[in-house]
Amino acid sequence: MSPHEPGPRATSGRLTANLDEAAEVLRRGGLVAFPTETVYGLGARARDPRAVAKIFAAKGRPADHPLIVHLARASEVVSWAVAVPDAAHQLAEAFWPGPLTLILRRAPGVPDGVTGGQETIGLRIPRHPVARALLEKVGDGVAAPSANRFGRVSPTHAEHVSSELGDRVELILEGGSCEVGLESTIVDCSGTTPVILRPGAITQEMLEGVLGAPIRAGGTSEVRAPGLLASHYAPRASVSLLTGAEIAARAEELVASGARVGVLASEIPEGLPSEVERFELSRDLEGVARELYARLREVDRRGVDVLLVVPPAEVGVGRAIVDRLRRAAAPRLQG
Ligand code: TXA
Ligand code: MG
Numbered sequence: 001m002s003p004h005e006p007g008p009r010a011t012s013g014r015l016t017a018n019l020d021e022a023a024e025v026l027r028r029g030g031l032v033a034f035p036t037e038t039v040y041g042l043g044a045r046a047r048d049p050r051a052v053a054k055i056f057a058a059k060g061r062p063a064d065h066p067l068i069v070h071l072a073r074a075s076e077v078v079s080w081a082v083a084v085p086d087a088a089h090q091l092a093e094a095f096w097p098g099p100l101t102l103i104l105r106r107a108p109g110v111p112d113g114v115t116g117g118q119e120t121i122g123l124r125i126p127r128h129p130v131a132r133a134l135l136e137k138v139g140d141g142v143a144a145p146s147a148n149r150f151g152r153v154s155p156t157h158a159e160h161v162s163s164e165l166g167d168r169v170e171l172i173l174e175g176g177s178c179e180v181g182l183e184s185t186i187v188d189c190s191g192t193t194p195v196i197l198r199p200g201a202i203t204q205e206m207l208e209g210v211l212g213a214p215i216r217a218g219g220t221s222e223v224r225a226p227g228l229l230a231s232h233y234a235p236r237a238s239v240s241l242l243t244g245a246e247i248a249a250r251a252e253e254l255v256a257s258g259a260r261v262g263v264l265a266s267e268i269p270e271g272l273p274s275e276v277e278r279f280e281l282s283r284d285l286e287g288v289a290r291e292l293y294a295r296l297r298e299v300d301r302r303g304v305d306v307l308l309v310v311p312p313a314e315v316g317v318g319r320a321i322v323d324r325l326r327r328a329a330a331p332r333l334q335g
Contacts, residue, residue: 013166015158015174019130022173023137026051031058031168033147033161034134035175036126038099038184038200039154039293040161041070041144042169043134052113052143058168061150066116067143068101068184071125072135080121080141082107087211088189094210097127099180100202103188114143120190130175146183151232153293153328156181160297181290182320187215199320201289217319232327235296237262237307239329244269244310251276254306262304264295266312277302285317292321296328 016022022032029051032043042058044051046069056063069080074092077084081104088102106121115121126132135142146154147161147169155161156178161169185200187207196204196217207215242250247263248271254261255273262277263269266288272278279295281288299307311325312318 013162013169013172015162015172017174019133019137019173022134022171025170026134026138026142029054030170031055032134032171032173033155033158033165033169034131034142034144034173035128035158035178036070036099036131036144037128037179038126038182039156039178040147040158040172040175041131041142042147042161042165043070043142043144045138046114046141046143047111049111049113052111055143055145056113058165059145059148059150061145063113064116066118066120066122067114067145068122068124069114069141069143070131070135071123071141072132072139074125076141077104077123078107080107080110080123081105085189087194088187090210091187091189091194091207092125095202095206096125097132098125098202099127099182099184099200100124101184101186101198103186103190103197105190120188122186124184128175128179130173134173151234153233153235153296154183156290156293160294177290177294179290181292181294182317182324185320199323201286201317201320203316204319205316232330233293233324234328234330234332235307236300237304239307239309239325241309241311241325241329247308247310248272250308254308259305260303262299262302262307263309264299264307265310267310269310277304279307285312285315285321288312288321289317292324 025032029048031054044055083105101122101124103120158174161172180201185202186198188195188197247269251261255275264279266281268278311322314322
């Protein structure tokens with residue numbers, strides 16, 4: 001089956017809290033969505049190529065895009081990666097279990113389906129207790145992208161998964177709402193110096209504090225990491241990033257043209273037309289990260305055509321928030 005065809009149907013997507021059942025489904029090659037502290041993942045046993053192929057089919061994701069392999073403990077890294085540099089050891093020591101993915105040189109025998117045929121592999125030890133317990137029970141690596149359709153907003157509640165992928169996954173393991181709310185920080189440690197490929201809750205400042213040296217951000221090709229494609233993490237509504245001072249005038253124009261307009265901001269600007277839907281975010285950056293994706297889904301549910309966003313300051317986790325908002329606002333590749 002090509003990854004672009006609709007995925008297998010007629011699966012139940014049943015919500016469960018039963019870890020044994022979920023581990024059993026994974027061990028026999030099925031798909032299980034499970035909570036992590038960042039976002040919900042769509043899991044399959046990483047060493048089973050047929051199981052991994054189901055992930056691509058369910059998401060509608062191109063097959064050359066690599067997946068992150070989730071592990072229960074650091075002692076498993078050696079069966080997935082080779083030549084682990086000191087920097088990676090330091091980062092793993094400091095931030096695992098947690099919202100950090102390390103890109104390393106892959107070990108021989110790691111299936112191509114997981115790495116998208118590349119010589120590197122993404123590894124993460126999540127800290128969510130349900131994810132950890134599940135990984136312990138499976139006893140092997142679980143490949144998991146975010147449990148959303150390709151290009152869309154990542155799920156931060158079990159209900160997000162059931163509404164978007166419920167007919168394409170056997171089980172959805174319940175774990176409440178995700179504490180971080182944005183995807184993991186990805187650091188490429190496969191080259192001579194570490195590079196941040198995707199900002200997240202483990203911030204540049206935190207990474208530099210552990211490494212004792214500046215770390216470069218960005219600098220990879222689009223094919224290597226779809227999270228780095230221009231348009232990604234996007235709601236159906238079109239998204240524009242503006243300053244608080246620009247919003248009222250823009251909202252008025254759009255309302256006059258007949259559009260259904262929403263405003264997403266930590267401080268909703270004064271003077272908006274009464275027709276505008278208001279989506280207020282927390283004042284603190286961690287709160288914004290935690291609730292952002294749920295708010296974007298709410299924007300779509302309310303039928304907003306154009307969402308005007310006042311982005312937060314680009315410090316700490318603010319860099320990751322603004323990164324996702326820019327991608328949500330980028331020109332869409334497809335309609
Ligand atoms: O927080 C997260 O990272 C979540 C949870 C479920 O762990 N997962 C997640 O997976 O966001 P996904 O597939 O939606 O995004 C992972 C990103 C993709 O952009 C992928 O291309 C990149 O990681 N990636 C994975 N392996 C890579 C590799 N070997 N080289 C470069 N990028 C890689
Ligand atoms: Mg994703």
